[in-house]
Amino acid sequence: MDSSLLLHNIISLLFIFFTINYSQSQTPVAKPKPSALFVFGDSTVDAGNNNFIRTPMKSNFPPYGRDFINHIPTGRFSNGRLVPDFVASYVGVKDSVPAYLDPTLRIDDLMTGVSFASAGSGFDPLTPTLSGAISLEQQMKYFREYKSKMEMLIGKERTVDIIKRAAFMLSAGTNDFIVNYYALGEPISQVLYPNVSSYENLLFENIDQFLKELMNEGARKIAMVGLPPMGCLPEVITLNRNAAMNGRECVATMLSVAKDYNVILQNKLKAMQTSETKFYYADIYTPLLDMIQFGKSKLGFEEVSTGCCGTGYIEASILCNMNSAICDDASKYVFWDAVHPTEKAYYYVFTTIRPVVDTVLNDY
Secondary structure (H helix, E strand, O other), X not given: OOHHHHHHHHHHHHHHHXXXXXXXXXXXXXXXXOOOEEEEEOOOOOOOHHHHOOOOOOOOOOOOOOOOHHHOOOOOOOOOOOHHHHHHHHHOOOOOOOEOOOOOOXXXXXXXXXXXXXXXXXXXXXXXXXXXXOOHHHHHHHHHHHHHHHHHHHOHHHHHHHHHHXXXXXXXXXXXXXXXXXXXXHHHHHHHOOOHHHHHHHHHHHXXXXXXXXXXXXXXXXXXXXXXXXXXXXXXXXXXXXXXXXXXXXXXXHHHHHHHHHHHHHHHHHHOOOOOOEEEEEOOHHHHHHHHHHHHHHOOOOEEEXXXXXXXOOOOHHHOOOOOOEOOOHHHEEEOOXXXXXXXXXXHHXXXXXXXXXXXXXXX
8 A cells, every 4th residue: 555545544543543632522511400309398389280279379360470481370379480480490300390289280390490498487387277278298198199190100110200300399487476486386386486496396396207207108309498598588577576667677587597407407408418328508687688688789789688578577478469450560679578578578578598509409
């Protein structure tokens, strides 16, 4: 063979070799992602389960959902999406997490995760009874029912695999304090638990039991949301005479309770870690308080202490309805009603917990 031809062939082969390897090195490696997202808790993550039960805690009517996809009031307690929706979209599971009790769900909806959460629920068994909400115990039963359905639809092996590779989110606890211990349930709860520490012990016992049940059902990656700055919720301030009369300042004692609770929760989650199951803490206290304290000066909000709906001081659920006065632009508000954040505020919360989401993804 002619030497020049041989040299040409060698150069051609080397070019092909390096081209192939370069192109392979430039191809992004797909990051592992959860198979599904399952959500438990209260109105902060309820996607509409309360639409299908008898309870006054509903939001499946205007103006709720005003800025959701197609302006549909799905039963989410906001003008748009919630944190689980942003998380599901970010990790590539789905655009939004539907309510488990929605009878129109398809198999694809079920396979990629649902929300079992119910507005008004809490870790104290008494809490959901005050509004007819779905208890955490019943939410767990619904999860087991879900697993049975999926085993019939796609088989046990695939169902087990979905659960094993799924991410789980739990957000509750606020109602135990603002609806129960310091409000409607006070005559009972504060007799049984004369100080807040003893009441917190009850809640943590129930949290521990719930998390262990999730583990027994196959959950391997569980994120738990802490308490928000409860004392700064517009409705809480309105119902506290001293705070309402004193320039509508946040209720300091309830802020302290939330901070102490969150520290204990973080320690308990660390102690529950195993080689198979990972627990993650998601902080909602800091970003929500930041929006309230610095929202006007740094984060682009114009109203940080009242809701967009009605007077913004007391309206939530059925009190925020088609007859209520509504602000023109909810993105200028931290709160949608007197309890729940706007979609923009929830998105800000999501951006602050995104490092936690990334940690979950890195653990796959």
